[in-house]
Amino acid sequence: MRRVLLTGAGGGIGRRMRQTLAGAYPILRVSDMVDLGPAGDGEEVTLADLTGKEDIERVVVGVDGIIHLGGLSVENAWDDILRTNIDGAYRFYEAAYNAGVKRIVFASSNHAIGFYPRGQILDGSERPRADCRYGLSKVFGEALSQYFADNYGLGVLSIRIGYCFEKAETQRTLGSWISIGDLTQLCRIGLEVQDLHHEIVYGMSDNSRTWWDNKTAKRLGYQPKDSSDVWAAEVDSSGVPEPGDAVGLAVQGGPFASEGYQGDPSRVAVQGAKSNT
Ligand code: 15L
Numbered sequence: 571m572r573r574v575l576l577t578g579a580g581g582g583i584g585r586r587m588r589q590t591l592a593g594a595y596p597i598l599r600v601s602d603m604v605d606l607g608p609a610g611d612g613e614e615v616t617l618a619d620l621t622g623k624e625d626i627e628r629v630v631v632g633v634d635g636i637i638h639l640g641g642l643s644v645e646n647a648w649d650d651i652l653r654t655n656i657d658g659a660y661r662f663y664e665a666a667y668n669a670g671v672k673r674i675v676f677a678s679s680n681h682a683i684g685f686y687p688r689g690q691i692l693d694g695s696e697r698p699r700a701d702c703r704y705g706l707s708k709v710f711g712e713a714l715s716q717y718f719a720d721n722y723g724l725g726v727l728s729i730r731i732g733y734c735f736e737k738a739e740t741q742r743t744l745g746s747w748i749s750i751g752d753l754t755q756l757c758r759i760g761l762e763v764q765d766l767h768h769e770i771v772y773g774m775s776d777n778s779r780t781w782w783d784n785k786t787a788k789r790l791g792y793q794p795k796d797s798s799d800v801w802a803a804e805v806d807s808s809g810v811p812e813p814g815d816a817v818g819l820a821v822q823g824g825p826f827a828s829e830g831y832q833g834d835p836s837r838v839a840v841q842g843a844k845s846n847t
Contacts (some may be wrong), residue, residue, distance in 0.1 A: 599642070646703070655710070684824075691783050
C-alpha cells in the first residue's frame with residue numbers, strides 16, 4: 571500500500587484515525603466535505619462530497635487502498651440515507667474499482683445486526699437484522715462489498731463497528747466498545763492481510779462482557795490491546811439508566827432501535843412493526 575485514502579476524515583472516528591495512521595503508509599490522503607486543515611507530513615488533503623460523481627472520481631485516483639468511513643453515521647431521513655449511504659456507496663465502489671483500487675475497508679456498523687436480542691452470540695455469519703434505516707444502509711454496504719469481491723475481485727473487510735468513543739458508559743457499550751488503536755489495527759489488517767476476499771468482523775476491543783464472537787477477526791491476525799473491562803465496575807455501580815425504550819433495552823442496537831430515535835417523525839409510520847424482539 572503506497573497511497574491510502576481515508577474518507578470521512580473529519581468525523582468523530584476519522585479525526586482520531588488520521589492521527590493513528592500518521593506515518594503508517596507513504597501517503598495518506600484524507601478527504602471530507604468539511605475543512606480538514608493543512609496537510610501534515612506524508613498527507614494529501616482533499617475536499618470532496620462523495621455523493622457527487624466528479625468528486626468521487628477525483629478522490630480515488632492513484633489510490634491503492636481505502637478506509638471508507640465517509641457517509642452518514644447515525645439515523646437520518648430515508649432520502650438522505652438513500653443518496654449518501656446507498657447510491658453514494660455504490661458509485662464510490664464503482665469509481666474505486668475503475669481507478670484500480672485493490673482493497674476497501676468498509677465502516678459497517680453494529681446497527682446492521684442491532685435487532686438481534688441481547689445475549690445472542692453473533693459471529694458475523696448470521697443474517698443481518700437492521701434496527702433502523704441507517705443500519706439498513708450498512709446491510710447494503712456489506713452486500714455491496716460482497717458483490718464487488720465476487721464480481722470484480724476487490725478485497726474488502728467490513729467492520730461492524732461498535733462504540734468507538736473514549737470510554738464505555740453503559741452495559742451495552744461495555745460489550746461493543748472499541749478503542750481507536752484497536753480499530754486502526756483492524757483497518758490496517760483489512761488493507762494489508764494476504765488473500766482477502768470479503769470478510770465481516772466485529773469492531774470491538776478485547777471486552778469480556780460481549781455478545782460478539784470475533785473469531786474471524788482473530789483468524790485474520792487481530793490482537794486487540796484494549797478492553798472495556800476497566801470500566802465494568804464503574805458502569806455496574808453508576809445507576810445511570812441506559813437510554814432507550816423497552817425494545818431498545820431488549821436488543822443489541824439499544825437506542826437506535828427505540829421509538830422516536832432522534833425524534834424523526836417519519837419513523838412513526840413503521841413503528842407498529844417494532845415489537846417482535
Ligand atoms: C454507530 O453506528 C454510530 O455511528 C455511533 O455514533 C455509535 O452511536 C454506535 O453506532 C453505537 O452503537 O453506539
